[in-house]
Amino acid sequence: MTRWLLAAAVVIVALAHLLIPWAPLVELRRASPDTAWLLLSQIRLPRTLLALGYGAVLGTVGAALQALFANPLASPDITGSSSGAALGAVFASYWLGLTGPLALAAAGATGALLALVVVVALAGRRSDSNVLLLAGVAVALAGGAATSLLLALAPSPFAFYDSFEWLMGSFIDRSLPQAALALIPALVCCLLLMSRGRALDLLALGEDVAASVGYRPQRLALQVIILSSIPVGACVSVCGAIGFVGLLAPYAARRMTRGHPGRALLPAALVGSILLLLADIAVRLGPPGRTIPVGVLTTVVGAPLFIWIVVTMRRRVTA
Amino acid sequence: MTPLLEARAVTLAGRLRPTDLDLGAGQLVALIGPNGGGKTSLLRALADVERTTGEVRIGGELFGDAGPARRPYLATFLPASRDVVWPIAARDVIALGLPKPNPGRVNELIDLLELEPFAGRTVDRLSTGERARVLLARALAPRPKLLLLDEPLSNLDPYWVLRLLEVFRDVVSTSSSALVALHDIDRVGAFDRSLLVAGGAIQADLPPDDMLRSDALADAFGIVRSEGGWSLRPRADLQSSQ
Numbered sequence: 020m021t022r023w024l025l026a027a028a029v030v031i032v033a034l035a036h037l038l039i040p041w042a043p044l045v046e047l048r049r050a051s052p053d054t055a056w057l058l059l060s061q062i063r064l065p066r067t068l069l070a071l072g073y074g075a076v077l078g079t080v081g082a083a084l085q086a087l088f089a090n091p092l093a094s095p096d097i098t099g100s101s102s103g104a105a106l107g108a109v110f111a112s113y114w115l116g117l118t119g120p121l122a123l124a125a126a127g128a129t130g131a132l133l134a135l136v137v138v139v140a141l142a143g144r145r146s147d148s149n150v151l152l153l154a155g156v157a158v159a160l161a162g163g164a165a166t167s168l169l170l171a172l173a174p175s176p177f178a179f180y181d182s183f184e185w186l187m188g189s190f191i192d193r194s195l196p197q198a199a200l201a202l203i204p205a206l207v208c209c210l211l212l213m214s215r216g217r218a219l220d221l222l223a224l225g226e227d228v229a230a231s232v233g234y235r236p237q238r239l240a241l242q243v244i245i246l247s248s249i250p251v252g253a254c255v256s257v258c259g260a261i262g263f264v265g266l267l268a269p270y271a272a273r274r275m276t277r278g279h280p281g282r283a284l285l286p287a288a289l290v291g292s293i294l295l296l297l298a299d300i301a302v303r304l305g306p307p308g309r310t311i312p313v314g315v316l317t318t319v320v321g322a323p324l325f326i327w328i329v330v331t332m333r334r335r336v337t338a
Numbered sequence: 339m340t341p342l343l344e345a346r347a348v349t350l351a352g353r354l355r356p357t358d359l360d361l362g363a364g365q366l367v368a369l370i371g372p373n374g375g376g377k378t379s380l381l382r383a384l385a386d387v388e389r390t391t392g393e394v395r396i397g398g399e400l401f402g403d404a405g406p407a408r409r410p411y412l413a414t415f416l417p418a419s420r421d422v423v424w425p426i427a428a429r430d431v432i433a434l435g436l437p438k439p440n441p442g443r444v445n446e447l448i449d450l451l452e453l454e455p456f457a458g459r460t461v462d463r464l465s466t467g468e469r470a471r472v473l474l475a476r477a478l479a480p481r482p483k484l485l486l487l488d489e490p491l492s493n494l495d496p497y498w499v500l501r502l503l504e505v506f507r508d509v510v511s512t513s514s515s516a517l518v519a520l521h522d523i524d525r526v527g528a529f530d531r532s533l534l535v536a537g538g539a540i541q542a543d544l545p546p547d548d549m550l551r552s553d554a555l556a557d558a559f560g561i562v563r564s565e566g567g568w569s570l571r572p573r574a575d576l577q578s579s580q
Contacts (some may be wrong), residue, residue: 089423217406220434223424224476231385231415231486233406278426278460 021275025289029071032296037067039300065198066190070299070313071292072202073190073258074268076250078291079209079284081265082272086219086280087243088144090151091273091332094266095131095251098155101262102162103134104248104255105186109166113173113182120200120257128252134158135244144226144240188261188314190299201257205250212246212284215239219281261314263321264294270328340398342515343484345384347392353379355539356392361484361517366510368526368546369519371535372558377519378418380535381486384517385415397483407437410480418488418519420469425460428453428472435479447475450505467494474502478509485509485516492521503528523559526550534558 037059038044047055081094088098095101107130111117117126141154166186170178184191218234226236272287273280295313298320302313343361348354354376361367369377383390386402394401396412404412414435422431432444432453448457451471461469474490485506491499503525510516518529526532526546534542534554542554549555551563561568 221406223422223426224431224434224473225417225419225421227382227385227387227417227419228415230387231409231413233386233404233409273424277430278424279430280424 022286022289025275025286025293029289029292029296032293032300033067033071036070036296036300037063039303061195062192065193065195066299067296068195068198068202069190069193069254069258070295072198072205073254073261074264074292074295075288076205076209076254076291077261077265077295078268078272078287078289079212080247080251081291082269082280082284082287083212083215083219083243083247084265085269086222086283087240088151089222089280091270091328092152092266093155094263094269095247096159096260096262096265097152098138099134099158099162100131100138100248100251101255101260101265102159102166104128104131104252105260106130106162106166106169107133107252108256109169109182109186113175113178114169120197123256124201124204124253126252127254127256128249130162131252131255132245132248134162135248139240139244144236184259184310184312186259187312188259188317189310189312190258191310193257197257201253205253208246208250209284209288212243213288215242216281216284219243219284220279221281223280259312259314261295262318263325264291264298264317266328267321267324268294342397342513343384343517344395345392346394348380348383348394349391350379350383350388353538354383354390355537357383357540359384359533359540361515363483363515364510364512365515365531366506366529367515367517368529368532369517369535370523370526370532370549370555371541375536375558376538377535378488379538380540381415381488381517381519384484385413385486387415410435410437411482413484413486414477414480414482415486416474416477416488416490418492420466420473422461422469422473425462427458427460428464428468429457431461431472432475432479435476437480440479443479447479450478451475467498470494471498478505481514483514485514485518487516487518489519489521491518491525499525523550523555 044055047058077095084093084098085091104127107126108123111123111126117123138154138158142151170182218229218239221229221232221234230236268291269283269287271290272283275286276282298316299313302311302316305311341360342363343359345357345359347356347358349356357380371377382388384394399412401412429444432447433439436443448454451474453471453475456464456468461472464472470493477485491502506516506518520526526549529546532544532546532549533540534549536558541558542549542552544552556562556571560571562571
């Protein structure tokens with residue numbers, strides 16, 4: 020029931036995202052219906068699809084990582100995989116001179132995978148919150164610093180400038196093929212992650228119970244890590260890193276699945292889409308002539324919510 | 339008749355030497371032994387928590403080859419740890435033990451283990467003893483042929499220790515049995531058979547009364563039966579046995 024309501028909400032918000040602002044569409048339609056159609060299909064549609072798809076990726080991957088690490092604070096940004104993906108994409112783009120979207124997506128996925136592997140190596144799979152967070156923050160900071168260094172030393176003197184709009188998270192001026200190349204592999208990986216829902220639910224009872232039921236925790240961890248890195252890498256390579264959606268969407272989704280972490284993957288995807296579409300609508304309603312990267316907005320809004328989760332978690336632990 | 343459990347050369351490197359074990363249907367079997375002796379290792383090996391060499395057959399079926407939809411009907415494992423990370427309601431935790439949804443069965447278990455007052459509460463808000471019963475209910479839920487329970491009686495009120503021994507007796511029937519690791523050796527009297535595990539191997543396999551009087555038990559624990567209880571073995575005796 021909630022699922023259908025959520026799905027309906029996704030459709031409505033996506034349509035709103037496609038059609039807002041409405042005035043230019045109407046004006047263009049009067050002057051030249053063909054151009055209006057071009058604006059809708061070539062400029063707005065890729066942007067809507069990317070916000071929709073990237074939001075779903077962040078929700079699914081966030082929920083899967085949280086279930087795997089048994090930690091409500093795990094997410095693509097906090098485990099450093101977003102930073103790793105950005106580093107991989109920047110390296111491939113400015114140093115290897117790769118321009119093909121598929122090559123960039125692969126580089127992003129490799130970076131995300133390396134970051135996650137380092138975090139798991141540092142913190143262990145089911146470490147307590149502090150160790151995981153510290154490892155994730157360390158990897159995210161190191162990844163961010165390495166990215167800046169690569170940009171500063173890049174052969175192109177404009178690297179810093181033109182990467183700004185890319186790495187801060189933005190959906191503006193991406194083409195339909197670009198969107199498709201990122202979103203199709205991402206969708207496949209997310210569906211595969213969702214098929215592990217039952218295993219991830221049983222992981223809530225501990226790795227030993229999951230293993231005795233026949234889900235091998237090590238294999239499951241490897242699957243989740245790989246299936247998380249590919250969509251994050253692909254999306255970051257097209258739109259840059261976007262924070263907090265992957266943390267907050269699963270949190271909201273688990274309230275709909277009575278706390279079950281594995282079952283929360285699909286609702287988390289839907290909530291993630293809604294959040295990112297709304298954020299991108301809000302960005303478009305900002306001051307005219309200025310563009311706020313959507314990643315900046317999600318971080319500005321997400322950070323206080325993150326703090327709120329940490330505080331309620333602390334209360335539960337001490338209660 | 340083939341035994342319900344046939345384990346052959348089950349081994350965990352460094353912790354469990356190659357072990358054979360047969361269990362008949364209807365048997366309630368206690369697993370005792372000193373800390374670090376290998377009780378948990380034996381249960382983990384049988385439950386396929388860790389990949390072992392050797393093979394485990396339950397009701398003739400190779401347990402390691404059964405998938406997640408089949409295994410809960412063959413055997414379930416209750417670890418000694420009672421941690422549940424996510425705030426999931428007690429009722430839902432029990433349901434997680436069932437491969438297919440069956441609210442009727444969940445309600446049966448809530449009645450059996452008197453969980454009604456907190457069935458809707460999340461497990462992180464239960465006391466350790468309450469949570470232990472909820473997790474036990476999860477293991478009982480699919481009516482497995484074999485129950486592998488690691489310390490299900492520790493940290494429980496006396497009422498619940500006695501009541502659970504009764505529950506185990508009721509659950510073990512003509513088609514199922516239970517292997518229960520215990521810390522309190524005085525409880526073995528309620529079982530049909532007892533296994534003493536020490537040094538990574540089964541050292542003795544005796545009826546409970548014989549077990550309590552056995553030298554193997556005294557050697558393993560360093561205690562002897564005395565007037566109305568147990569006492570430490572005299573030191574000289576201890577040294578001579580080493």
